[in-house]
Amino acid sequence: MAQTQGAYYVPHGSHWPIVGSIGLFSTVIGAANLINGGHGLTAAPLMYLGLAIIVFMMFGWFGTVIRESLSGIYNNQVDVSFRMGMMWFIFSExxxxxxxxxxxxxxRMYSVPWVGGEGHGGLTNYYLWQGYTPSWPTNGPGDIGGSFETIPAWHLPLINTLLLLSSGVTITFAHHALRAGHRRALLVWLAATIGFGVTFLYFQATEYMEAYQHLNLTLGSGIYGSTFFMLTGFHGMHVTLGAIMLTVMWFRCAKGHFTRENHFGFEAVAWYWHFVDVVWLGLFVFVYVL
Known part of the structure; x- marks a missing residue:
């Protein structure tokens, strides 16, 4: 399908959106039933089936886009659309x-102090939670989940911070190598970035096991436990996705899919990885240190 430079590429009809919708719907329904104690085909099997459909959809849809890109049917206006789409995606993240x-x-700044008696004349504390002294971290006046210990900021979290900061440097070096046409350096720096990301995930898994097995810090440990695992857990999921995308980029670079001038697929993953780095810095400061 030849395209002139001034014409905009209109993609053909695709079945991948409906496949992805079915996968997402199945995953959410299965996960919701599993979390609420459901059993049978509406719980774990449905969730895993949905995840498998999503993975299948991603391989198929991304493969289609890659083949279309390599065939040369995209023009500069399509490239702009891809860039804007990635920008809005990162903004949504x-x-x-x-x-x-x-x-x-x-x-931390409002609810816990209010329960402890600050504001409103201390009525909340007087009528509901007498004797509760607000502090952070806390599992609330109800001592939800029992007593717990926190993860020391200057051990594994600090190591993970150094790993992600280093990965931000290596992905930048890889980008410069790509623009300079140095494929060997590109592959080495990109592999180093993937290695840093995988090591980060290993240490985070180790941290989670330590929290659950020895510190009694769980998702059910009151407001601190829920915010800690929601923030760090979702970030870990993003690191996992980023590492997968970087691995795909490594194989594409090895096959010579990108040129010095045309390599937005690589740039998009690099943007995403830098976003993951920045989010972790916020997590390290506000969740672990303060």
């Missing part, structure tokens, strides 16, 4: 994490 950071801020 910023808002996603902003909501959880906002919940952490509200709980």
């Amino acid at each position: 910023v808002m996603f994490f902003a909501a959880f950071f906002g919940a952490l801020f509200y709980a």
